[in-house]
Amino acid sequence: MSRWEPDARGRLELAALALYLERGFEQTTVAQIAERAGLAERTFFRHYADKREVLFGGSAELQTRLVTAVAEAPAEAAPIDAVKVGLDVIGGALQGRFEHARKRHRVIRANPELLERELIKLAALATALAEALEQRGVPQLTANLAAEAGIAAFKIGFNRWISAAKEQDLALLMRDSLDELRAVTAGQ
Incomplete structure (x- = not known):
């Protein structure tokens, strides 16, 4: 193998996902992932700490995009509207990856281990979102409620998106979920 391989991270991600679907997560080894990607096993560990992280490697970038979008939302935006701006950004980032x-x-x-990891990542996303709202001057309780509502809208919109027969507008599905939550809390 050559010393430099283009898009090693992407190739590892695709190889891991294919193997997890074919053999199951538990039955797939790092060596098999690296081999499928045409890379050395040590290259895998340059990009990922373990085989779980191949599935969660984009979480930090997603969190950064969300927090940045909330921070840059118009100053006069209500907390839930700032959250909506963030959801639009991450919806756009995931679009095309249906x-x-x-x-x-x-x-x-x-x-179950991966599901637990997913829930931990979502909790971390909610915490980061609440902190971004607090940085905007939103009181802590309001920030926490808006962040949790935003993550609920994200989860529901995402589940609707991946359950559809063909790709839809993820940002719109998340906005619809947030609007539905507003209607529920308004007693409509």
Whole structure:
């Protein structure tokens, strides 16, 4: 193998996902992932700490995009509207990754350890979102409620997106979920 391989991270991600779907997460080894990607095993560990992280490697970037979007939302935006701005940004970031997201979701749902990891990542996203709102001057209780509502809208919109027969507008589905939550809390 050559010393430099283009897009090693992406190749490892695709190889891991294919193997997890074929063999199952538990039955797949790092060596098999590296081999499928045409890379050395040590290259895998340069990019990921373990085989779980292949599925969660984009979480930090997603969190950064969400927090940045909330921070840059118009100053006069209500907390929930700032959250909506953030959801639009991450919805756009995931758009076009529909088939990948569906496959990833299947792998995660089939493994309790991965499902737990997914829930931990969502909790961390909610915490980061609440902190971003607090940085905007939103009181802590309001920030926490708006953040949790935003993550609920994210989860529901995402589940609707991956459950559809074909790709839809993820940001719109998340906005619809947030609007539905507003209607529920308004007693409509």
